[in-house]
Amino acid sequence: MTAGRVEPRWIIAFCVAVVGTFVGWYGPLQILLAKQADVFSPAGKEDVLAVVALLGAAVSMVANPVWGALSDRTTSRFGRRIPWVVGGTAGGVVGLLVLAAAESTGMMIFGWCLVQLALNAPFAALSAAIPDQVPIARRGTAGGYFGLAQTIGVVAGTGLAVAGGSVVGGYLACALFVLLSAVPYMLLRKDIVITRESLPSWNWLAFLRGFWISPRTHPNFAWAWLTRFLLNLGNAIALLYLLFYLKDAVGVADPDGGVLILTVLYSITLLISVMIGGSWSDRLGRRKVFVLWAGVIMSAASLVMAGWPTWLGAVVAAIVLGFGFGAYTSVDFALLTQVLPQAQDRARDLGVLNIANSLPQVLAPVIAAPIVRHLGGYPTLYVTSALVGLAGAILVFRIRSVH
Structure with a gap:
């Protein structure tokens, strides 16, 4: 099915569902997991948080392409994406409730892995919905909305985690929001319906082989994957210990509130650049130059964190990072949809690209x-973040099929 005109009500329902998915991820990631780690192991909180984040991300890395591939083959009368949005959202709520009840590091790990496993189903399905529904010429703008929704989700998740008043209250607030967020998209029921007859016969070996997309056969896909991987690795290195950076390196009296303030500032500048960047990229028909300059700006923000460990420095870095990551987010997704090998396997191939997330x-x-x-503490950490992200931005010019 060729993507046609996009209705405003579909955009709204889509964005609300994306917001909910990111609330479920970033309420824990920004605030709640770090606070739990501090409670369960005050002397080893960095290590506990690192283990929890690592195992959850390992689950996410496998879950996203698998859910995407299965949604490509789903023949439900409700469509091939909606069942995964609904089911994954419900599973994510259960995972958040497990985290709320956790009384040990083991339960914390189990709950976070369940959240990652479940919420990757709606994320995979919603990612594929853009090339399903949006023409190529409008995908920069659609990517802007996608980035906008993600940003609102990060802010809302952080706000709900703080507003909950406690770790348990924060998880319950996030869980309720996630549950309600899928309802408009489900009720709209705008999805592609496919039949069993239109699909090739099931073959486990072919299914597994499909997750390997040869860099030699599809070099543009491979370079797009590597670019996204490096830019996201730089960003992940910078953000993992933000709460601890504010508490231990900057000396902020209220690090929870500090994370919320920085997230809001970051989000305001991101919202500006994400919409301007996507529509500007559509008008020019160019993607790569936006990725390059976005990476340069993001690296500059990390260097500010490395060399200016004060509250004012953190504020400046958040504002700069918002501009950079907003421009990158909107243009990146549009670029990626233009290097997908086959339309019928969009969700699977986007899932492979999402491994780079x-x-x-x-x-x-x-x-x-x-x-x-x-190995040098936070200054070394943020210099490393800057160098990794800059390498990813430069490598975008290896992609030949996109301007």
């Missing part, structure tokens, strides 16, 4: 924990 979450704790504890 989740794998950095696995590697960031492995890289960040020893740096913070033994």
